[in-house]
Amino acid sequence: MEEKFDIETELVRLGFEDQYNSCNPPLYQTATFRQDSLSNMGAYDYTRSGNPTRTTLQNYLSRIMGAKATFAVSSGMSALDVIVRLLDPGDEVIAGDDLYGGTHRLLTFLKNKKQLIVNHYDTTDTELMKQKITKNTRMIFLESPTNPLIKVVDVRSITAHAHEINPNCIVVFDNTMMSPVLMSPLTDLGVDIQYESATKYLNGHHDIMSGVLATNSEKLAQDLYFVINSTGCGLAPFDCWLLLRGLKTLALRIERQQENAIKIAQFLITVPGLKVRSVALPDHPQYELHKSMAKGPGAVLSFETGSVETSSKIIEACKIWSITVSFGCVNSLISLPCQMSHASIDPDTRAERDLPEDLVRLCVGIENVNDLIKDLAAALRVGGISVPAQ
Numbered sequence: 001m002e003e004k005f006d007i008e009t010e011l012v013r014l015g016f017e018d019q020y021n022s023c024n025p026p027l028y029q030t031a032t033f034r035q036d037s038l039s040n041m042g043a044y045d046y047t048r049s050g051n052p053t054r055t056t057l058q059n060y061l062s063r064i065m066g067a068k069a070t071f072a073v074s075s076g077m078s079a080l081d082v083i084v085r086l087l088d089p090g091d092e093v094i095a096g097d098d099l100y101g102g103t104h105r106l107l108t109f110l111k112n113k114k115q116l117i118v119n120h121y122d123t124t125d126t127e128l129m130k131q132k133i134t135k136n137t138r139m140i141f142l143e144s145p146t147n148p149l150i151k152v153v154d155v156r157s158i159t160a161h162a163h164e165i166n167p168n169c170i171v172v173f174d175n176t177m178m179s180p181v182l183m184s185p186l187t188d189l190g191v192d193i194q195y196e197s198a199t200k201y202l203n204g205h206h207d208i209m210s211g212v213l214a215t216n217s218e219k220l221a222q223d224l225y226f227v228i229n230s231t232g233c234g235l236a237p238f239d240c241w242l243l244l245r246g247l248k249t250l251a252l253r254i255e256r257q258q259e260n261a262i263k264i265a266q267f268l269i270t271v272p273g274l275k276v277r278s279v280a281l282p283d284h285p286q287y288e289l290h291k292s293m294a295k296g297p298g299a300v301l302s303f304e305t306g307s308v309e310t311s312s313k314i315i316e317a318c319k320i321w322s323i324t325v326s327f328g329c330v331n332s333l334i335s336l337p338c339q340m341s342h343a344s345i346d347p348d349t350r351a352e353r354d355l356p357e358d359l360v361r362l363c364v365g366i367e368n369v370n371d372l373i374k375d376l377a378a379a380l381r382v383g384g385i386s387v388p389a390q
Ligand SMILES: Cc1ncc(COP(=O)(O)O)c(C=O)c1O
Pocket: 075, 076, 077, 078, 100, 102, 103, 143, 147, 174, 176, 177, 196, 197, 198, 199, 200, 209, 210, 211
């Protein structure tokens, strides 16, 4: 059996074979492959069905994610689209009430078309989840920590319970907020499918859109591949190549982003009047639960100021923090989720789910942390907030 190393080593080791021993994986920028003869198609015929650069990426991701099979597709949302196609009309699914806005949008679209029965619950309430999961629950969608409220879900208990009630229930976990460096839901928490928006940490440079799906079930792997090949959402070769390049520095980037994020959370709690949400802070209500599932808090945090006007002023006064959706990139981003990433959740639903309109989300990058804190402190003052001298 091939020796397996820690993820920091696996990320730079790549571990692929090339006829010329090239140090980096070759880019097979081709749509089609010639056949030797009519009867011998060879390993590849058409890039929608498979491409060697995509195979290199997928094998590498499988080692990193502890998966039997991994697939790279054109975005995080297309990963979710592939997953929901495994369901039959009328199937019952359970989803969190603080899922990423785009996830909520796709599930609501399918619900409104009467293709699925979708019920949203507070997935941080494990007892409630245990009551709601029945033998008819076909799929459960979980995220932890949630984006943008940073709520933590007991993934292990919910998954074990779901499998006990219905062994065919597919538990799907969106690991975009943590990445495989910080959390291994497939191997450690027992979920059936792990997916991530690789547009975020995995790539880390905001120059491609991509999604990855991973599973340890051969049956699910076959079904997922069938959908990917049939719909043609497999990641294009050049984007696979860029993702391979970005992945090599994943552990380093996360380490630095997380270190900066912890210092920023510690700075924000010294500012009177702000309600800070971060799993880096021991007073987070599920600090211990998060620690039991992940190796660190990640680099996304949020805070409330008490008014949308104040939050907007702060966001617009930042010089280093750019007003941008997304996260997981090397540069620091600031946003107002209700008007940006989560605008696709209608205002009534946002209010019902206690998603504060003034919530500011910070996605911390690799810059000098003192510069980031100074910039944020100056912006908070522009917003009329008194900031203690650092
Ligand atoms: C938690 C989470 N999951 C999935 C997605 C979808 O990923 P993508 O933008 O790559 O389609 C996003 C962001 O877009 C996200 O924040």
